[in-house]
Amino acid sequence: MSDLYVDGNLKVSFVPAIANIHAPTTTELNAGTGLETYITPTGLQIKATTASVDTSNLASTFTTQGVGRRSFAITVEMKRQSPTDTAYNLVPYRTSGYLVVRRNLTSATAWASGQNVEVYPVVTGERELAPPVINEVQKFVSSMMVTTDPDTAAVIA
Numbered sequence: 001m002s003d004l005y006v007d008g009n010l011k012v013s014f015v016p017a018i019a020n021i022h023a024p025t026t027t028e029l030n031a032g033t034g035l036e037t038y039i040t041p042t043g044l045q046i047k048a049t050t051a052s053v054d055t056s057n058l059a060s061t062f063t064t065q066g067v068g069r070r071s072f073a074i075t076v077e078m079k080r081q082s083p084t085d086t087a088y089n090l091v092p093y094r095t096s097g098y099l100v101v102r103r104n105l106t107s108a109t110a111w112a113s114g115q116n117v118e119v120y121p122v123v124t125g126e127r128e129l130a131p132p133v134i135n136e137v138q139k140f141v142s143s144m145m146v147t148t149d150p151d152t153a154a155v156i157a
Contacts, residue, residue, distance in 0.1 A: 004103075004104055008106055008107055009103065009104055009105060009106055009107065010036055010044065010101065010102070010103055010107060011034070011036055011101070011102040011105065011107045011109070011111075012034070012035045012036045012039060012044060012076075012099070012100070012101050012102075013029060013032035013033060013034050013035060013099075013100045014032055014033050014035055014090055014091065014097050014098070014099060014100075015028060015029060015031065015032030015033075015097055015098040015099075015100050016031065016032065016097050016098075017031070017097075017098075018098045018100075018119060018121075020157075021098065021119040021121065021150070021151045021154060022119075022151050022154050022155075023154065023155060023156070023157040024098075024100065024117065024119060024154060024156055024157065025156070025157050026110075026111045026112065026113065026156060026157075029100060029111040029117075029156065030111060032097075032098075032100065033086065033087075033090055034107075035076070035078065035087060035090075036107045038078040038079050038081070038086070038087035039076060039077065039078050039079075040077045040078065040079060040139060042077075043076055043077030043078060043139075043141075044076055044077075044101070045073070045074065045075045045076070045077075046072055046073075046074050046101070046118075046120070047072065047073045047074075048070065048071075048072055049070070049071050049072075049073070050067055050068065050069070050070050051068035051069045051070075051071075052065040052066070052067070052068055053065060053066040053067070053068040071146070072120065072146050072150065074099065074120060074122065074143070074144040074145075074146065075141050075142070075143050075144070076091075076099075076141065076142045076144065077130075077139055077140070077141045078139065078140060078141075078142065079137045079138070079139055080137070080138040080139065080140060088127065088140060091124045091127065091142045091144075092124070092127065093124060093125065093126045093127070094123055094124065095123065095124045096121075096122070096123045096124075096147070097122060097124075098119055098120065098121055098122065099119075099120040099122050099144055100117050100118065100119050100120075101117065101118040101120075102115055102116070102117045102118075103116075103118075111156055112156065113156050113157060114155060114156060115155070115156045116153060116154070116155055117154050117155070117156060118150065118151070118152045118153075118154065119150060119151045119154045120144070120146055120150040121146065121147045121148045121149075121150060122144035122145060122146055122147060123144070123145050123147050124142050124143070124144055124145075125142070125143035125144070125145060126143075127140050127141070127142055128140060128141040128142075128143070
């Protein structure tokens with residue numbers, strides 16, 4: 001059994017339109033902007049949480065729980081670059097789109113039918129500029145709010 005490596009094995013794009021998030025097309029994904037060369041090594045943060053539902057009753061002496069609502073907190077830390085500053089200009093406040101993540105294939109591998117991807121319908125929050133730090137590149141953080149149910153196990157059509 002071998003371990004899966006993260007380094008170089010993530011493809012991340014911000015896509016303007018996807019008709020069916022459960023089966024995005026390669027045409028739709030290729031119309032997006034690749035972000036993996038802008039995202040810092042630990043800058044992709046997609047935190048899933050699941051709430052619990054109290055299912056116990058008055059006669060019970062034990063608290064039982066069921067699975068409740070899910071949510072994602074998404075932040076993406078990216079580098080600023082000149083002269084075009086592509087990533088920064090892509091995600092101003094209230095930009096709607098889809099954050100698409102593919103794991104476990106090299107980032108250089110093109111989108112292709114049958115690949116598994118995560119598709120998050122999002123709207124962006126205000127970009128947060130990182131404080132200046134010596135010996136580091138300029139960075140910013142984009143918070144992304146999930147606007148409708150995502151598909152974390154979509155398959156490219």
